[in-house]
Amino acid sequence: MSLPRKAKAAEATVAGVAAGSMAGKEAWIVFTPSGRRGSFPPGTPVLDAARSLGVDVDSVCGGRGLCGRCQVECSVGEFAKHQIQSRAENLSPIGEVETRYSERRKLKPLAEGRRLSCQAQILGDLVIDVPPESQMHRQVVRKAAEHRDITLDTGVHLYYVEVREADMHEPSGDVQRLLQAMESSWELRNLTFDTEILPDIQAALRKGDWSVTVAVYDGRHVIAIWPGFKGDGYGLAIDIGSTTIAAHLCNLTSGEVVATGGIMNPQIRFGEDLMSRVSYVMMHPEGSDELTESVRAGINDLIQEVASEAEIEVEDIVEITIAGNPIMHHLFLGISPVELGSAPFALATDEAINLWAPEVDIRVNKGARVYVLPCIAGHVGADAAAMILAEEPYLLDEVSLVVDVGTNAEIVLGNKDQLLACSSPTGPAFEGAQISCGQRAAPGAIERVRVDPDTLDVRFSVIGSELWSDEEGFDESIEAFGVTGICGSGIIEAIAEMYLSGVITEDGVVDGSLAERSDRVIPEDRTFSFLLHDGEHRIVVTQNDVRQIQLAKAALYAGVKLLLDRAGIEKIDRIRLAGAFGSHIDTKYAMVLGLIPDCDLDKVASAGNAAGTGARIALLNVAARREIEKVVREVRKIETAIEPKFQEYFVDAMAIPNKRDAFPILFDVVQKPAPKSVEAGESGRRRRHRRRTASSSD
């Protein structure tokens, strides 16, 4: 929120400048934590003193004792460092306005020791602390998986203003009197008033008894109006994924996430993966509009959900930021994705876009603004831009690899010297699709697997239970849902453990000879499967499952190799795995499989929903929008589909972990299995038969 402009700035005598001449008449005041200090005549409101010294103190109501944003605390005692004796009585006693404030806010009255700085006056020397929540540019505390703190500096600010009543003797429009009041109260000149909200101004002014709160976008446009005083405005950061749509609802004053929600992308009924949705559009003339309507309807449902969770009205939402892959980006904007379905994968635009919410049928405050993050290339979208914003590889000396592991992996490599990006068609195998017992990550899905290399016994855990399958109480703990399948992170662990225990070779072939010593190795047609669990649902990893994962991980790794090649980089210092799948896989097993390159395991971590975080950063900090717009222009885009070396790297990466790359850092801490080779397609029976035949002919 903005500093109040109405209060007249007191004439500060800043420390060290002509202080002596006013000594005796004026009181010294020091603000912490900024350390700013100055002397002021007795009776000066603390907020005025803060303003004149450039101390960061928030206000929405312009010093009327309504918003409570300007709270401060008097630090009492002898402050030798500042040569100040700060006493409680050096601040004016709590007055009527503050008492009324506490009475109105029964649930959150002024806490002990807290004062409204717009009301409390300086009577003598003081040390005044400005708590973080009263600072306009406060740091928003980051969440565990997030890399950066966010400095709050939103695009939309709220202002409370009292407007001159309509008067027949001095006729003028309501808008004009409102804009005059904004200029005199807040020194905001040359504001425009959105025509979208023109129908609302008359009712708002009269209902609010000629006082209203307005939302100003970009310091120039009045975009929303409410009668009377309104303390909080809200913003939404939305990540449109092909499978799920996620939203963070944030209080634009505090930066706090007040509700988070997610829904399945309703476009799924037009096709599970992106390309099938593009095919749908190609085959149906109305397809693009249907998909656009579908995603916008989904977003509107999600908005209702998060707004009711936070107990706010959707009209309180005044700004939205959007991240999404190029196809989601185009469909949300009402642009056909057909050009993105084939070479040269041309985007309609790769620049950031600013819109009004009604232009994209989003039902929030009708003056709300929508900011869509820029795309990078035809396969590397606004979600990758948001991921870059969240992870900031462009600021680091270390070489970072940031991967969003989805049906299309988006890969970013580099550091402060250069940044490259590409996408790789990994397919849906990592999400459990195309896997015989695959399922979405839900209760009952196997997510952790261990295979004993000596006995080939298996133990596992499932989503919904904390226990391993060989622990007491496991059966009871899963009674409600059972063991129903295997999710993406589970299949990664299962196959990596099968490799480490010798069940599969480095070429990914299930070793049928092991059927002689373990019932878990089961002949199936001409290949073998490995049994993880036998119950109501029989959960196996088939030879084809292994192949699907090999294909997916080889595509991802080949993309990384291409970027390394082009960047002339040999060593990656840190790896961040983003997206729902990337957040759940065990990084060690991902590396054992050769899904990600060799790197110190301590330097490999999840980035959580980095695209969602990036969208939230863009929502809360307008400078971050300019920053990412600049960074994406400098990213070198690599198109894997036309790179001749991609195929070569892909073939090498089909091996586990890799035919050519030795993974020395990994195998320093993980026991590498002895190399073995088994011919694919041999059934145990045929092998045994051949062995018998061979021995009989000896």
Ligand code: FES
């Ligand atoms: S500035 Fe709003 S209560 Fe003090």
